[in-house]
Amino acid sequence: MERRVVIRVDASVEMGIGHLTRCITLANNLAGNGARAVFVMRAKSAAFSGLVEAAGHQLVLLTDPESGNLRRGPADSSYANWLPVSWQQDSEQTREAIDSVGEADWLVVDHYALDARWERALRRPGLCILAIDDLANRPHDCAFLLDQNLVLGMETRYQPLVPETCRYLLGPGYALLRPEFPQLRRSLAARSGAVNRILICFGGTDPSNETGKALGAVRRLSFATLAVDVVIGRGNPNADLVEQQCREMNGAALHPGAENMAELMARADLAIGAGGVMSWERCCLGLPTVAIGIAENQVGVLTALAATGALVHLGAAASVTEEGIAQALHSLLCNAGQVRSMSETALALVDGDGVERVRRAVFC
Numbered sequence: 001m002e003r004r005v006v007i008r009v010d011a012s013v014e015m016g017i018g019h020l021t022r023c024i025t026l027a028n029n030l031a032g033n034g035a036r037a038v039f040v041m042r043a044k045s046a047a048f049s050g051l052v053e054a055a056g057h058q059l060v061l062l063t064d065p066e067s068g069n070l071r072r073g074p075a076d077s078s079y080a081n082w083l084p085v086s087w088q089q090d091s092e093q094t095r096e097a098i099d100s101v102g103e104a105d106w107l108v109v110d111h112y113a114l115d116a117r118w119e120r121a122l123r124r125p126g127l128c129i130l131a132i133d134d135l136a137n138r139p140h141d142c143a144f145l146l147d148q149n150l151v152l153g154m155e156t157r158y159q160p161l162v163p164e165t166c167r168y169l170l171g172p173g174y175a176l177l178r179p180e181f182p183q184l185r186r187s188l189a190a191r192s193g194a195v196n197r198i199l200i201c202f203g204g205t206d207p208s209n210e211t212g213k214a215l216g217a218v219r220r221l222s223f224a225t226l227a228v229d230v231v232i233g234r235g236n237p238n239a240d241l242v243e244q245q246c247r248e249m250n251g252a253a254l255h256p257g258a259e260n261m262a263e264l265m266a267r268a269d270l271a272i273g274a275g276g277v278m279s280w281e282r283c284c285l286g287l288p289t290v291a292i293g294i295a296e297n298q299v300g301v302l303t304a305l306a307a308t309g310a311l312v313h314l315g316a317a318a319s320v321t322e323e324g325i326a327q328a329l330h331s332l333l334c335n336a337g338q339v340r341s342m343s344e345t346a347l348a349l350v351d352g353d354g355v356e357r358v359r360r361a362v363f364c
Helices: 018-031 043-054 087-101 116-122 180-186 210-220 239-247 261-267 277-284 296-308 322-333 336-349 354-363
Strands: 003-009 035-042 058-062 106-110 128-132 144-147 167-170 197-201 227-232 252-256 270-273 289-293 311-316
Touching: 003 018, 003 087, 018 035, 018 043, 018 106, 018 128, 018 277, 018 354, 035 043, 035 087, 043 058, 058 087, 087 116, 106 116, 116 128, 144 354, 167 354, 180 261, 180 277, 197 210, 197 261, 210 227, 210 239, 210 270, 210 322, 227 239, 227 261, 239 252, 261 277, 270 277, 270 322, 277 289, 277 296, 277 336, 289 296, 289 322, 296 311, 296 336, 311 322, 311 336
Parallel strands: 003 035, 003 106, 035 058, 106 128, 128 144, 144 167, 197 227, 197 270, 227 252, 270 289, 289 311
Antiparallel strands: none
């Protein structure tokens, strides 16, 4: 009998698509091992539903209120507005969605606005709950807790927040990366430290246009032979501005909605980008990075990665200037030894087999 996993996740310009893409990666792996994945998302995430359907997974959209936001998540949560309804309403709708698709064996929840109360409301005999989190800022009632990030105190910070019986899957060894990343890693040549090609990518939305800021920084440099690959999501609100900048720069190529990120990372010598899932993709391919935090939850991870020497962390986007990025780039372009060391450190952190480790730990 086919086993079923229900995945509760959302995506939007505000929250980005990183939660959704890592859940799709997990679902793809499970589908390849005989399980059927059903995604449950709120209607406001419908703009990104094509990513789920293109991967061949079933999708159920939860109806949102017509009048905008009603009662949201926990009152003390800065992520409360990620839900247009209360957690109780969301749990009731999710339960109805699960009932509509049939008995589920696993429930995966990857959502900053949901916590132990929601998980308890969905609990039923025979249902195993996996919570995916990065924040450690709220309790969970789950059998497994996955946090793929490298942060200070990661071994203990969830202890007061989960049942004693909960099993932890912690650290970048469990990073949910698409199979093309470990595949390319196996054929990757050692990086010399010379920088001839830069990759710029700030995720699928980038509402504050850090991409444009990074392009301006590269343009300030006097290294005329630099090639630049620029990746933006198809829904990027600043796409026209970025396209104009690329047209005005020699050696700049724009890749809207690129589906070959692993290939672009493998051929780049240096990246400029944010945190999130891309941190572990870059590490898997040993790509040195100048990193800028575009969300509060990226601070701890980027700080920890900078401490290992795998990247240079310039701080939060609001405080990072075009000139500051240019200075960091110039320093690295003149120091091949540091760039090579960053690559070696990054490679040692992530081997790319995290999704298979998660499958074996939770779903076998």
